[in-house]
Amino acid sequence: QSILTQPPSVSEAPRQRVAISCSGSSSNVGNNAVNWYRQFPGKAPKLVIFYNDLLPSGVSDRFSGSKSGTSAFLAISGIQSEDEAYYYCAAWDDIVNGWVFGGGTRLTVL
Amino acid sequence: QITLKESGPTLVTPTQTLTLTCTFSGFSLTTSGVGVNWIRQPPGKALEWLALIYWDDDKRYSPSLKSRLTIAKDTSKNQVVLAMTKMDPVDTATYYCAHEDNSSSSGVDVWGPGTTVTVYS
Numbered sequence: 001q002s003i004l005t006q007p008p009s010v011s012e013a014p015r016q017r018v019a020i021s022c023s024g025s026s027s028n029v030g031n032n033a034v035n036w037y038r039q040f041p042g043k044a045p046k047l048v049i050f051y052n053d054l055l056p057s058g059v060s061d062r063f064s065g066s067k068s069g070t071s072a073f074l075a076i077s078g079i080q081s082e083d084e085a086y087y088y089c090a091a092w093d094d095i096v097n098g099w100v101f102g103g104g105t106r107l108t109v110l
Numbered sequence: 111q112i113t114l115k116e117s118g119p120t121l122v123t124p125t126q127t128l129t130l131t132c133t134f135s136g137f138s139l140t141t142s143g144v145g146v147n148w149i150r151q152p153p154g155k156a157l158e159w160l161a162l163i164y165w166d167d168d169k170r171y172s173p174s175l176k177s178r179l180t181i182a183k184d185t186s187k188n189q190v191v192l193a194m195t196k197m198d199p200v201d202t203a204t205y206y207c208a209h210e211d212n213s214s215s216s217g218v219d220v221w222g223p224g225t226t227v228t229v230y231s
Contacts, residue, residue, distance in 0.1 A: 002156050035217045037157075044206055044221040045157065051215045088157055090218065098170045099147065099159040099218060 003028065004089055004102035011108040012079050020105045022072040022089030028100050032092040034072040036065055039086045039104075048087075049074060081109050112136035114146075114207050114222035122197050124231050132190040132207030132222060139165050139185050143213035146190040148181065150203040151224075158203075162210070163190055199229045 005023040012018040022034060034052050037045035047056050049065035052072065064075045072091075076083055089102040118130035130148070137144055148160040161181040162170040171179050180193040190207060204224040210217055
């Protein structure tokens with residue numbers, strides 16, 4: 001059972017926009033920055049959004065992030081088949097005194 | 111360019127102690143704000159944070175695993191070691207080490223490729 005809650009799966013047609021939610025609490029998402037990672041099967045996670053809404057160098061600007069209260073969101077616009085992957089959110093937790101992750105969301109491009 | 115790589119046994123038997131080594135380059139664990147994390151992922155499951163060591167030797171552990179974990183650094187070798195005692199089949203997972211830098215606010219940003227550990231009874 002992950003501390004941060006994500007939908008298990010989302011799906012959308014190519015060239016559309018999809019948003020993935022990440023729900024937490026005041027000790028994590030509500031009070032600290034959120035990162036988002038993309039993971040392909042058998043590969044290590046890769047950072048796609050940091051500090052809620054910042055784009056790492058080299059990451060497509062089709063990715064964007066936002067946060068409101070104890071929820072964060074990852075949006076991907078102009079979806080492509082190459083975006084099919086698992087997406088995880090993460091945040092520092094002041095009670096755990098460490099990092100907590102969401103359960104992951106599988107993105108399927110229809 | 112920051113890189114990390116995990117190494118250690120691929121197979122352990124129950125009750126054994128697992129020792130994993132993270133060898134990194136492109137940064138120093140003597141630089142203020144820098145840390146190295148260990149994170150694992152059981153097959154088909156989510157990521158789980160295990161431990162973190164900072165440049166100043168401050169250490170953090172997952173509360174649920176704290177009694178079984180020890181993290182240490184060797185700055186001369188650019189390595190971080192994680193020991194996990196009393197291994198059980200439920201500890202079968204891919205174990206990742208990952209860099210973080212508080213000064214850049216990027217959190218956990220660069221990951222190693224991971225090493226798969228199977229606990230076989």
